[in-house]
Amino acid sequence: MLPLRTRIDPGEALDGWLLRLARRNQMPAQWLVAALGLAEVVRRKTPRTLVRGMSTSQLRDMEQQAGLPRTALDTAVLAPYHLVGWPALPGSRFCAACLREPDARWPIRWQLPYTFACLRHHCLLAGYCPACQQAPHSHWSMRTGTVDAHWCTLRRPTSRDICGADLREHQPHQLDPGDARLAAQQWINTLLDTINDAGAADQLRDVHGLAQWLRRRVHPDDLGRFGDITVAAAPEHQQRRRRNTGRRHQVLETVVTAAVATQAVELLSSAT
Ligand SMILES: [Zn+2]
Ligand SMILES: [Zn+2]
Secondary structure (H helix, E strand, O other), rough: OOOOOOOOOEEEOOOHHHHHHHHHOOHHHHHHHHHOHHHHHHHHHHHOOHHHOOOOOHHHHHHHHHHHOOOOOOOOOOOHHHOOOOOOOOOOOOOHHHHHHOOOOHHHHHHOOOOOOOOOOOOOOOOOOOOOOOOOOOOOOOOOOOOOOOEEEEEEOOOOEOOOHHHOOOOEEOOOOOHHHHHHHHHHHHHHHHOOOHHHHHHHHHHHHHHHHHHHHHHHHHHHHHHHHHHHHHHHHHHHHOOOOHHHHHHHHHHHHHHHHHHHHHHHHOOO
């Protein structure tokens, strides 16, 4: 049992909650998960297992250890979304404007590939830390959990230094309120809310299948309505995919994903 407890909010990611719990107990997140009996996760030094691969019994144990209601963690992991067959992101996207708010949380849906826009702040999510260009929450360092979660505690790729950037300072890619990408995100979110209803998962699976198909065939001229950044990203994006990606891949990934997913949603929603 931990001395200090923190409840998890609806929709909050398990790893985001753990960082708050670690901060509250003034210990690195790696120590916290060891205290919760998850030494294997610590050994691998990846927090991704926490949201991708925890067994039901591990979740029940963690809830008991942390004083949470039984099943409170079931919606804080990616398991409810596995049935749509979407690929995993390397970490969590984020909305800097959301992180600037008091009591900011890291929603589990920021870790889904087709959560690309914030409907409250009318912007695209960021997929990388603006300073070190790595995906937030993709791995942990010994600083992780000792500071608030809007600080990047990723180790820089070329050194042992911690990045230390404030993710709240990221300048979001703003969208007009009438932007088609916001409408597409709304359509996707509604289906995610009803993922267990008949047909919802099928439609979400189709979003990915169609988006992948469009991604392979998209020409920059097709993306003009999404703006210059997306047009510029398209050819480089495709080139880098063929080269098996570079770090800038993440920079481009969200804008191109938003564009092709929006095209996919428009095709699907007009067909139903
Ligand atoms: Zn936001
Ligand atoms: Zn960073």
